[in-house]
């Protein structure tokens with residue numbers, strides 16, 4: 001693990017320093033989840049000819065802001081001039097989309113491929129790239145995930161990235177509906193787009 005090198009994305013980037021900082025601000029479960037997503041995302045990237053380091057760094061950072069208080073997200077939505085409709089949602093939607101801005105501010109990472117994968121890791125996008133797909137799927141199938149259907153999700157990911165993405169969006173929408181949760185419009189747009197692109 002320790003030889004992962006993200007120097008090509010940000011010269012001088014010190015992964016060990018980032019790990020110390022993440023460990024101090026995240027719960028043990030969340031910190032280890034981020035490390036597992038980094039590893040699975042790198043594996044998917046290698047399997048599907050995607051940039052392994054971008055997929056790995058975005059995987060490591062995808063939940064960087066997850067445990068920040070609501071007030072911090074609300075302040076960042078305003079200071080970064082993000083769509084005010086975001087204020088109607090909560091942590092689930094904020095930690096990726098708004099989290100990417102917090103990562104820019106705190107870590108000085110400006111690689112848009114990495115930032116977009118973080119922004120899109122929860123709700124997807126109609127414009128998902130290979131890096132985005134690796135992180136999106138890795139978050140869903142990392143080894144400690146054990147919801148009903150996770151084995152089918154792993155098989156879908158092994159068929160193709162598009163199949164993995166389509167499976168995950170379908171499962172997520174079903175889950176949100178079952179639990180009477182509101183659905184962020186981008187999640188619907190992503191579902192409508194990707195459901196025709198995978199071999200389900």
Ligand code: GDP
Nearest residue numbers: 063092093121122123139172181182183184187
């Ligand atoms: P995690 O951060 O590793 O727990 O995983 P995710 O970032 O994928 O998901 C975070 C939370 O957002 C989960 O509880 C999802 O069910 C939830 N979520 C995903 N899509 C939507 C949506 O469209 N609307 C709402 N309200 N929640 C969503």
Ligand code: FE
Nearest residue numbers: 062063121122
């Ligand atoms: Fe997340």
Ligand code: FE
Nearest residue numbers: 033062063139
């Ligand atoms: Fe996650």
